[in-house]
Amino acid sequence: AQTVTQSQPEMSVQEAETVTLSCTYDTSENNYYLFWYKQPPSRQMILVIRQEAYKQQNATENRFSVNFQKAAKSFSLKISDSQLGDTAMYFCASAPPSGAQKLVFGQGTRLTINP
Amino acid sequence: GAGVSQSPSNKVTEKGKDVELRCDPISGHTALYWYRQSLGQGLEFLIYFQGNSAPDKSGLPSDRFSAERTGGSVSTLTIQRTQQEDSAVYLCASSLWRGGQNTQYFGPGTRLTVL
Numbered sequence: 001a002q003t004v005t006q007s008q009p010e011m012s013v014q015e016a017e018t019v020t021l022s023c024t025y026d027t028s029e030n031n032y033y034l035f036w037y038k039q040p041p042s043r044q045m046i047l048v049i050r051q052e053a054y055k056q057q058n059a060t061e062n063r064f065s066v067n068f069q070k071a072a073k074s075f076s077l078k079i080s081d082s083q084l085g086d087t088a089m090y091f092c093a094s095a096p097p098s099g100a101q102k103l104v105f106g107q108g109t110r111l112t113i114n115p
Numbered sequence: 116g117a118g119v120s121q122s123p124s125n126k127v128t129e130k131g132k133d134v135e136l137r138c139d140p141i142s143g144h145t146a147l148y149w150y151r152q153s154l155g156q157g158l159e160f161l162i163y164f165q166g167n168s169a170p171d172k173s174g175l176p177s178d179r180f181s182a183e184r185t186g187g188s189v190s191t192l193t194i195q196r197t198q199q200e201d202s203a204v205y206l207c208a209s210s211l212w213r214g215g216q217n218t219q220y221f222g223p224g225t226r227l228t229v230l
Contacts, residue, residue: 035218039223042220042223043204043206043223044221044224045206045223045224046221047219050218054225089159093158099171100148100163100171101146101151101163101210102160102163102171103148103160103173103208103219104160105157105158106157107157108157108158109206
């Protein structure tokens with residue numbers, strides 16, 4: 001079974017700073033998918049970025065990038081030039097390559113961007 | 116286009132009552148998922164639909180929980196004889212099943228409070 005661990009319950013940074021959220025996972029699969037979702041107070045889970053385990057290149061989406069270390073089973077999210085709108089809960093998740101591909105989530109990190 | 120919608124947004128019910136939660140997936144999405152988000156348990160998978168069938172219902176916590184999907188579209192999650200531990204946010208997600216990685220898009224959730 002897959003497990004996902006986020007060891008930072010809360011983080012707080014100043015606007016325009018760079019922040020990195022940590023995530024580790026465990027799986028017996030050789031290929032799988034990894035995601036970061038953002039959940040603002042509106043409750044809507046929004047996909048931030050996704051990574052396919054067989055791809056060596058780290059995924060990037062504008063100010064968001066990941067550091068994917070497959071051997072270490074680590075998948076951290078870096079947010080550059082943080083903005084007030086980045087304030088939210090961030091969840092790391094994994095999914096197997098087949099079957100239902102149901103998501104397994106970490107516990108979440110509450111990120112606050114201060115003006 | 117329209118995203119995943121869920122209704123009601125909030126539901127307050129008395130212990131022992133039955134409730135129905137509705138999910139309208141993104142048009143054309145063949146896969147539909149239900150998750151539960153609670154303080155104690157985090158985000159948990161409940162059930163997965165492919166079309167109108169549910170090949171994976173391994174996350175349903177008890178036989179009080181059931182779900183159906185009709186016309187390959189709308190899904191209803193029913194909780195019978197609600198208990199206080201059923202209080203949570205129920206999230207629905209859909210994806211366009213094309214094989215390979217299937218990104219899930221979430222609705223805003225239904226917050227269920229059982230008094």
